[in-house]
Amino acid sequence: LEPGRKVITGRGSADDKGQLMTFVEACRAWKQVHGNLPCRITILFEGEEESGSPSLKPFLEANADELKADFALVCDTSMWDRDTPSICVGLRGLVGEEIIVKAADRDLHSGLYGGAAANPIRILAKVLADIHDKDGHITIPGFYDGVEETPSQILKSWETLGETAETFLGPVGLSIPSGEKGRSLLELTWARPTAEFNGITGGYTGKGFKTVIAAQASAKVSFRLVHKQDPKKIRAAFQQFVRERIPADCSVEFHPHGGSPAIQLSYDSPFLAKAKTALSDEWPKPAVTIGGGGSIPVVGDFQTYLGMESLLVGFGLDDDRIHSPNEKYELSSFHKGQRSWARILEALTS
Amino acid sequence: LEPGRKVITGRGSADDKGQLMTFVEACRAWKQVHGNLPCRITILFEGEEESGSPSLKPFLEANADELKADFALVCDTSMWDRDTPSICVGLRGLVGEEIIVKAADRDLHSGLYGGAAANPIRILAKVLADIHDKDGHITIPGFYDGVEETPSQILKSWETLGETAETFLGPVGLSIPSGEKGRSLLELTWARPTAEFNGITGGYTGKGFKTVIAAQASAKVSFRLVHKQDPKKIRAAFQQFVRERIPADCSVEFHPHGGSPAIQLSYDSPFLAKAKTALSDEWPKPAVTIGGGGSIPVVGDFQTYLGMESLLVGFGLDDDRIHSPNEKYELSSFHKGQRSWARILEALTS
Numbered sequence: 297l298e299p300g301r302k303v304i305t306g307r308g309s310a311d312d313k314g315q316l317m318t319f320v321e322a323c324r325a326w327k328q329v330h331g332n333l334p335c336r337i338t339i340l341f342e343g344e345e346e347s348g349s350p351s352l353k354p355f356l357e358a359n360a361d362e363l364k365a366d367f368a369l370v371c372d373t374s375m376w377d378r379d380t381p382s383i384c385v386g387l388r389g390l391v392g393e394e395i396i397v398k399a400a401d402r403d404l405h406s407g408l409y410g411g412a413a414a415n416p417i418r419i420l421a422k423v424l425a426d427i428h429d430k431d432g433h434i435t436i437p438g439f440y441d442g443v444e445e446t447p448s449q450i451l452k453s454w455e456t457l458g459e460t461a462e463t464f465l466g467p468v469g470l471s472i473p474s475g476e477k478g479r480s481l482l483e484l485t486w487a488r489p490t491a492e493f494n495g496i497t498g499g500y501t502g503k504g505f506k507t508v509i510a511a512q513a514s515a516k517v518s519f520r521l522v523h524k525q526d527p528k529k530i531r532a533a534f535q536q537f538v539r540e541r542i543p544a545d546c547s548v549e550f551h552p553h554g555g556s557p558a559i560q561l562s563y564d565s566p567f568l569a570k571a572k573t574a575l576s577d578e579w580p581k582p583a584v585t586i587g588g589g590g591s592i593p594v595v596g597d598f599q600t601y602l603g604m605e606s607l608l609v610g611f612g613l614d615d616d617r618i619h620s621p622n623e624k625y626e627l628s629s630f631h632k633g634q635r636s637w638a639r640i641l642e643a644l645t646s
Numbered sequence: 647l648e649p650g651r652k653v654i655t656g657r658g659s660a661d662d663k664g665q666l667m668t669f670v671e672a673c674r675a676w677k678q679v680h681g682n683l684p685c686r687i688t689i690l691f692e693g694e695e696e697s698g699s700p701s702l703k704p705f706l707e708a709n710a711d712e713l714k715a716d717f718a719l720v721c722d723t724s725m726w727d728r729d730t731p732s733i734c735v736g737l738r739g740l741v742g743e744e745i746i747v748k749a750a751d752r753d754l755h756s757g758l759y760g761g762a763a764a765n766p767i768r769i770l771a772k773v774l775a776d777i778h779d780k781d782g783h784i785t786i787p788g789f790y791d792g793v794e795e796t797p798s799q800i801l802k803s804w805e806t807l808g809e810t811a812e813t814f815l816g817p818v819g820l821s822i823p824s825g826e827k828g829r830s831l832l833e834l835t836w837a838r839p840t841a842e843f844n845g846i847t848g849g850y851t852g853k854g855f856k857t858v859i860a861a862q863a864s865a866k867v868s869f870r871l872v873h874k875q876d877p878k879k880i881r882a883a884f885q886q887f888v889r890e891r892i893p894a895d896c897s898v899e900f901h902p903h904g905g906s907p908a909i910q911l912s913y914d915s916p917f918l919a920k921a922k923t924a925l926s927d928e929w930p931k932p933a934v935t936i937g938g939g940g941s942i943p944v945v946g947d948f949q950t951y952l953g954m955e956s957l958l959v960g961f962g963l964d965d966d967r968i969h970s971p972n973e974k975y976e977l978s979s980f981h982k983g984q985r986s987w988a989r990i991l992e993a994l995t996s
Contacts, residue, residue, distance in 0.1 A: 394855070400819050401819030406868060406870070410870050411826070417774070418824075418842075418843055420846075425771045425774070428768065468754060469750050472764070473762050485758065492765055492857075494850055495851045496863065499844050507740070509842055516849070516851075518760075543824070545819075546820075553855040588757075590758065591757070
């Protein structure tokens with residue numbers, strides 16, 4: 297760290313104890329100055345996110361009436377950079393599926409059977425290769441159902457952030473965006489759905505060579521979803537797409553691995569506009585509206601069980617090393633974050 | 647085994663001690679009857695085949711003048727079935743290559759980078775899928791250079807053997823030939839070249855799921871060659887084919903694993919005709935001319951170092967379990983094989 301950056305170091309300092317305490321301290325400060333809070337606030341601490349929140353859903357269902365509010369403030373996101381606060385309005389959903397292609401009932405010698413027996417790696421490669429066309433679009437029928445174009449003013453505001461292939465891909469040793477042609481990197485990762493291959497295995501994978509035709513080959517495939525894409529329909533369409541490509545004397549097995557819809561919050565909510573102004577007043581640069589490639593499941597649960605939208609504001613930084621040793625949270629995030637929340641509370645309640 | 651089939655059981659009983667002794671005993675019997683052999687015969691025992699025959703090539707080179715003969719009799723093949731002796735005239739060659747596709751310089755989170763960063767499994771799947779067209783032809787430019795059509799009378803003779811998808815693929819649980827469309831199974835495995843994928847790996851391959859975009863993915867690919875296909879040219883053409891499909895910001899590494907040309911013996915040699923007649927006289931059914939999907943390297947070495955063609959006759963059976971526990975060689979193969987060799991020696995020298 298350069299001189300002058302003071303940090304709190306420790307497991308969970310940024311994700312998510314520091315973020316939560318930023319909001320709690322803002323409330324305490326407000327009370328000290330005004331005597332009481334500007335409106336009724338229920339604070340919900342949830343400690344099971346990383347293990348799938350098994351207790352949260354039943355708790356929300358059982359206590360829906362008491363928990364329901366105008367909206368939720370979720371304290372778990374990042375700033376665009378050290379000078380630019382942000383509000384996250386979209387989080388992608390996910391469908392994961394493992395497919396196992398099975399051909400002969402045993403491994404075969406490629407000298408004796410090569411050119412005659414179905415090769416499951418060849419079948420699998422063809423299935424995977426067919427999923428994207430040459431422009432990076434996903435070819436599974438119905439895949440884009442429910443996907444909307446990002447409003448042009450949002451795309452323009454993302455352009456001003458100056459993210460380029462060099463800034464985004466350069467740090468990992470790449471330079472050419474691989475997704476749908478003609479879309480910016482921020483749109484690709486924040487507002488467009490994807491199909492990615494997370495793992496593949498089949499046949500002999502050790503050192504040297506074995507001239508074997510394996511009995512089976514498998515791949516783990518995941519889809520990031522946006523807007524109103526339906527995880528169940530995507531899974532069914534993908535399975536159908538695969539089945540159509542399996543020769544009649546071979547078979548395929550599917551092993552589902554989770555599915556959740558995307559979160560898309562309203563771009564034109566008055567809460568959003570007020571919070572943006574409040575944040576912009578505190579930091580050197582105006583607040584921006586961003587998306588997120590991953591998921592924050594509680595936001596979906598608030599929608600599903602409480603019918604409640606969320607406002608996602610956070611003060612994490614890209615270099616906070618969350619989930620890693622020496623995780624840190626900057627004192628500037630903590631202090632200016634408290635003032636930010638106080639400004640937001642004022643803007644939303646005045 | 648059904649009653650009446652007597653066998654010699656033991657490691658190497660069929661492959662290849664039994665086969666060799668069948669010929670040695672034929673020579674011994676000939677000498678007992680006639681007093682001496684019908685022509686000069688040099689017997690070469692080679693015990694290193696399974697470990698790549700490191701000593702054989704230098705030995706052949708150093709002793710070429712002494713070893714050179716009209717032709718070689720190679721005792722290492724199988725009968726078509728228990729009633730039908732065979733002469734093998736073609737053995738496929740092999741080119742093996744491992745390819746490693748590299749994208750980002752580390753594994754990436756598919757939520758943060760999905761749809762933006764190159765995915766090496768996707769690149770690899772596309773490369774592999776492009777190798778065969780929809781009719782099973784191999785699309786690598788120049789791949790079929792040197793491949794000749796099998797003479798129609800040979801194809802007809804193979805038809806009479808009655809091999810079908812049911813008899814060939816049924817025992818391994820398949821039913822549909824996967825190679826080039828419009829060719830018989832025997833032609834596919836005896837006289838046509840192949841591209842097979844022997845192994846593939848990349849990304850997360852354990853239980854469950856990880857939403858990772860791996861830094862690399864790799865595949866082991868092998869080609870069976872026929873006729874005059876040049877292993878060096880095939881390897882170079884394949885590497886070029888792969889390179890053309892690697893995005894500019896990614897890379898590929900190649901690890902070669904052996905290469906040898908096919909063996910194609912003359913269909914119209916007078917030795918072949920005489921040996922076929924001699925064999926046909928000994929067994930219930932006439933001898934057939936077959937090919938082989940694998941390799942017998944010594945045949946190529948005889949061609950290369952001694953300019954000498956081989957006559958491949960053997961009495962192994964499909965159920966001999968060679969290289970496996972309880973390998974066996976049938977007494978009928980041993981006894982009728984000796985008489986067969988005596989007939990062949992007589993036919994070739996009279």
